[in-house]
Amino acid sequence: MTKHLLALLLCVSLSEAAAKASIKETAFEDTFALYALDAQMRHKYYRASGFFGELYKQTSKKEYLYQSLKMLEQANDTKALTKMTAEALAKSPEDKVLKRFEVIAMLKSGDFAQASQKAFLLIQKEPEAPDHLLYAEARLKLADYEGAVSSLKKAYALGFDETTAERIALIEYAHLGRKNEAIKFLKEHIGTHGNSVTIGKRLGSFYADQGALIDAASIYEQTYETFADPSCAEEALKIHLYQKDYSKMIVLLEKSHLNDPMLLDLYVQAKQFEKASVLALDMYEAEDNPLYLAQSAVYRYEGAANRNDPALIADVVEKLKKALVDIEEPLYLNYLGYLMIDHDVNVSEGMGYVRRALQKQPESPYYIDSLAWGHYKLNECTEALRLIRQVESMVGTDEQEVKDHLKAIEKCKTKEKN
Secondary structure, eight states: OHHHHHHHHHHHHHHHHHHHHHHHHHHHHHHHHHHHHHHHHTTOHHHHHHHHHHHHHHHOOHHHHHHHHHHHHHTTOHHHHHHHHHHHHHHOTTOHHHHHHHHHHHHHHTOHHHHHHHHHHHTTSSOOHHHHHHHHHHHHHTTOHHHHHHHHHHHHHTTOOHHHHHHHHHHHHHTSOOHHHHHHHHHHHHHHHOOOHHHHHHHHHHHHHHTOHHHHHHHHHHHHHHHOOHHHHHHHHHHHHHTTOHHHHHHHHHHHOSOHHHHHHHHHHTTOHHHHHHHHHHHHHHHOOHHHHHHHHHHHHHTOSOTTOHHHHHHHHHHHHHHTTTOOOHHHHHHHHHHHHHTTSOHHHHHHHHHHHHHHOTTOHHHHHHHHHHHHHTTOHHHHHHHHHHHHHHHTTOSHHHHHHHHHHHHHHHHHHO
16 A cells, blocks of 8 residues: 555656646747747847747757748848758758758859759759749849749749739849730739739839829729728829829829828819818818918818808908917918908908018018008008009009009099098
8 A cells, every 4th residue: 555655656746747847848938939039029030040049959849940040041141041051951851941941041142053953953842832932033043034934923823922923023024025914914913813002013013114104093093992002092193293183183182191281282273272171170180280270261261152251251360360379471461461451350450460471571562462451441541552552563453453452542542632
């Protein structure tokens, strides 16, 4: 009985020891794996390689060996990559993954002919996409573009990878002169396997290079609408700008909000003042920039069907006053001042804003005209006439508003004489 009890206790003791050892090994593996991943994420590739290498030594798991080699590849340490790969192949000469790293090391060291030979051996027996890609890369380095495309197409047939599709098209377009074939290939890929940012942008660039700007803009916009990639919208926008197709620019900018200041300018150029006012107010609320508040007020007034609506005028005056607390822009100072003068809101106060604008730009005929109109409204006809004559000498009477003001003020002067 005692012997059996001792034996049982011994077994329990051994089991506990084994469990503790297992826990210790697991803790080591987890800790080093975290170190390795952290170094990788911070682009400390050489350090990450060391952690993965230590994990491989302690666990004999090939995945850690491959990751260690991958980190050396990322670090561009060709010498260390070549040495570690050779040492690993000496122990596992038939390991296909290690053979791929061997080719990668040769490509990085510039031994393209040897890399091509090694890669050729890889594709002789049950080749996978990475094997064809490595052979294609070697042939490309040797300027064998036909051979590269042939191998890339074999890799593409195994998974229809978009990156591989783009490379095929690019080589055919740029190096083999088969531009129409390259475009057709990408269109077929989209039709069968769907679009992507990579494929859409590449096809768009081909169209643009061929001068097919409508097709280029179309594929860029389609790609943007599917993937919301701003760079695609930017490319389409450049084409519309080049073609001066402002209506298409507006539609695209409304969808993408890629450049709201540009959209605001386009609204104003197209005299879409109501939209301009709403957008400027949104921009003010988003950025707290009083300049946008002033613009929103001005555009609201400019786009109004009835500019004599008291509620409209009150709102515009209020917004301009609020904006001008923080900015001293002569354009908006004069706009507010003239508005208050012309609509008899408060002529004297309005003239104060005009004078502030004239302090910034004393030679502006438009601001002088506003001041002349203020004096006219106050029945100060002599000063009004002096100022409007000054405006006339500066800009003539070609502008209708100046002509109307001059006519009215001259009558005012006549009344004052009588």
